[in-house]
Amino acid sequence: MARRQLPPLNALRAFEAFGRHGRMTLAAEELCVTHGAVSRQIRQLEDHLGVALTEGPRSRLRMTEAGLKLAQALTPAFDQIAAASPRRAPDGPRPLVVSCLPTFAMKWLIPRLPGFQATHPEIPVRVAESNGPFDFKADGVDLAIRMRPIGDDRSDDSEVTPFMDHFHGPVMAPERARAGMDLAEVLALPRLLTRTFVESWSDWALGLAVEDLPAPASEQEFDHYFYMLEAAAAGLGVAIGPWAFVQRDLASGRLVAPLGFIPGRSRIVALTPIEGGSPRALAFRDWLLAEGASTPLPPQAACDSRGGR
Amino acid sequence: MARRQLPPLNALRAFEAFGRHGRMTLAAEELCVTHGAVSRQIRQLEDHLGVALTEGPRSRLRMTEAGLKLAQALTPAFDQIAAASPRRAPDGPRPLVVSCLPTFAMKWLIPRLPGFQATHPEIPVRVAESNGPFDFKADGVDLAIRMRPIGDDRSDDSEVTPFMDHFHGPVMAPERARAGMDLAEVLALPRLLTRTFVESWSDWALGLAVEDLPAPASEQEFDHYFYMLEAAAAGLGVAIGPWAFVQRDLASGRLVAPLGFIPGRSRIVALTPIEGGSPRALAFRDWLLAEGASTPLPPQAACDSRGGR
DNA sequence: CGGGCCATGTGAAGAAACCTCACAGAGACC
DNA sequence: GGTCTCTGTGAGGTTTCTTCACATGGCCCG
Incomplete structure (x- = not known):
């Protein structure tokens, strides 16, 4: 008689967080629980569905294809729920709202935020993840982080401050x-x-000064950067990964970049309102500049603009 | 640090079911719990969000506008989750799969299903809700229920059996x-x-033989029939309701139809494969014919084809 | 207007689910 | 081999959820 037979929702939430982060420990942090709780939830979900969602050794866990497929569907569903759920107005002071690309937030910004909080404990920060355009006033955004082609530093309504260069290169699972x-x-x-x-x-x-790429063996498209990177880690193929996004996965060995990285045609920039940028937003921009300068550069490209061996 | 601050998911599920059914008791039935559990979940959700989701007297509860907005977003989100979640193969015999319009299923078919089960306990039935086209073989559908214009009873791949006439008329909240x-x-x-x-x-x-309708005061579009009807019950305006869908709400007084109902240009039909319709599907079709014949007709239209007073 | 009916709200207690803690196992890296 | 990181798991406590039974309040009908 039940219209739907949904799996346990809390288990789905845990798995979705795991899907985005690629590690249970990080998912647990996001959900404010211990890693053991996440492990149990995912185990429960696998039992319920009768499908393996994870594979590989414990120290280097990856999603199975079924898991990747499920996680990819869950992320927009939960996004939709989050967007539709009204939030009660917070009590404290209005936080500084930073609009940011989701994957950049997860892989670069959020891990460094505690550093900002340490220097500016009086400025609460809220990261709003968004790919698309935004409006400072309508969306209540104080500062936005976006990619911009080099040279395109003019804008009608915002001041553009490049704070980090963009390097990219093909990344894949070590086995490939x-x-x-x-x-x-x-x-x-x-x-x-x-x-x-x-x-x-x-x-x-x-x-690379290569005009036409040869056709690939196959192509697969993902809705989000992080799922593409998880698919690469799962051995499904090779992805072009921005240095800032994959740095940690390279360090941990989940991904490798046999051809190294080359500079892209874009930079990562901070956008602030052209007038009336709040002091808090400017403080955040200055911190971004310092963090960008201290982010390590990628290793020397093994494959430079002459291409191939 | 949490990326999202989602409300309690089980409470959202309970509220979504309430939104579709319009009554906690029915939602509780769908979720296989008592009405008290649903009541508490919805209360918890309202506390969490700090927003009233329901209003009106206990005996005739309706959604607020905020509640309607939330429920409308939750339904597709949960649909997406359900669609993405692989289900383990059931143990028992393959059930008879009936593809049906969601609102017709909820308001007419499912309440009558126990009657079919009583006569044919050996035929398990699964109702697959769908608005769009379908394929008997690809989707594993044994029988489909759809609306068809009168006279359009020919089809290449299916046998069309009208089993109920379609009456419709404007319905609204009693206060309007x-x-x-x-x-x-x-x-x-x-x-x-x-x-x-x-x-x-x-x-x-x-x-009504009326050529052009005057422009309305305003228009509002909903994704699903049942949300439109809930909006009508909430007093947001007037909807054209099919008799079969609103019969129970009229009886209970949640809705009124001051102009009565008139025959529509469609009929409700059962579709079975043109060849090899299984005996089980034919038994179900026969049952539909009998049920359709015994469904009461709407009251005499208070507003006939001459229109107006 | 009062009794019956229906649907929801609620107190208390029991059941279930969840989480944490602590430790173990398994690779990876040096 | 030692150490570090990450996940799996047993036991036990804690929170949350459900149920049962009854209360409440509106509607309908005579």
């Missing part, structure tokens, strides 16, 4: 890579794309 | 209605539409 892999080999692998930045491959090729 | 209300008064009210049947008003006007 070989020592001394060359360009042709990489291009022969299945390619992974993200809908939020479909030009990634052509942009990267342009940086 | 007056005794002796006439056509002009009804047409002056805010109009409610549903995306799944946008022609409802023009179809109804055609039945």
Whole structure:
């Protein structure tokens, strides 16, 4: 008689967070619980569905294809729920609202936020994740972080402050890579794309001074950057990963970048209202500049603009 | 640090079910819990959000506008989750799959299903709710229920069996209605539409031999029939309601139909595969015919084809 | 107008789910 | 081999959810 037979919702939420972060420990942090709780929830979900959602050794867990598919559907569903749920007005002072690309927030900004809080404990920060355009006034945004082509630093209603260069390169699971892999080999692998930045491959090729990329073995498109990167980690193919997004996964060995990284045609910029940028927003911008300057640069590209071996 | 601050998910599920059914008791039945549990969940959700989601006396509860907005967003989100969640294969015999319009399922078919089960306990039935086209083989559908214009009883791949006539008329909350209300008064009210049947008003006007409807005070469109009807019950305006869908709400007084009902240009039909319709599907079709014949007809239309007073 | 009916609100107690703590196992890296 | 990181798990406590039974309040009908 039940119209729907939904899996346990809390387990779905836990798995969705795991899907985005790629590690239970991080998902647990987001949900404000211990890693054990997340482990149990995901286990419960797998039992309920009768499908393996994770695979690999405990120390380097990845999603199965079924898991990736489920997580990709869950993220927009929960986003929709979050967007539709009115929030009661907070008691404290209005936080500084920073609009940011979701993956940049997760992989770069949020891990560094405690540093900002340490220097400016009086400024509460709220990160609003968004890919698209925004309006300072209508959306209550104080500062936005976006990608901008180099040179395109003019805007009618915002001041553009580049604070970090953008390097990118092909990344994949260690099992797919070989020592001394060359360009042709990489291009022969299945390619992974993200809908939020479909030009990634052509942009990267342009940086290599390669006009036309050969057709790939296959292509697969994802709705979000982080799912594309998780798919790469799961061994489904090769993705163009921005240095800032994959730095930690490279360090931990979940991903490798056999061709290294090259500078992209964009920079990561902070946007502030052209007039009346609040002191708090300017303080945040200054902190971004300092953090950008102290972020390590990628290793020397193993494959420079001459291409191939 | 939490990326999202989602309300309690189980409370959202309870409220979503309440939103579709319009009554806690029915929602509780769907969720296989008692009405008290649903009542508490919704109360918890209202406390969490700090927003009233329901209003009106206990015996005739309705959603507030905020509640309607939330419920409308939750339904597709949960649908998406349900669609993405793989289900383990059931143990028992393959059930008879009946594809049906969601609102017809909820308001007419499901309340009568126990009657079918009583006569045919050996045939398990699964109701698959769907608005769109379907494929008997690809979707595993044994029988489908759809609306069909009268006379359009031919089909390449299915046998069409009309089993119930379609009557419709404007319905609204009792507070919006007056005794002796006439056509002009009804047409002056805010109009409610549903995306799944946008022609409802023009179809109804055609039945009245009225060529052009005057522009309404305002229009509001909903994604589902049942939300449009809930909006009508909440007093947001007037909707064209099919007799089969609103019969129970009229009986209970949640809705009134001051102009009565007139025959529509469609009939409700059962579709079975043109060849190899299983005996189980035919048994179900026969049962539909009997149920359709025994469904009471609407009261005499207070407003016939001459229109107005 | 009073009794019956229906649907929801609620107190208290029991049931279920969840979380934490602490430790174990398993790779990875040096 | 030692150490670090991350996940799996047993036991036990805590919170949350449900149920049952009854109360409340509106509607209908005679």
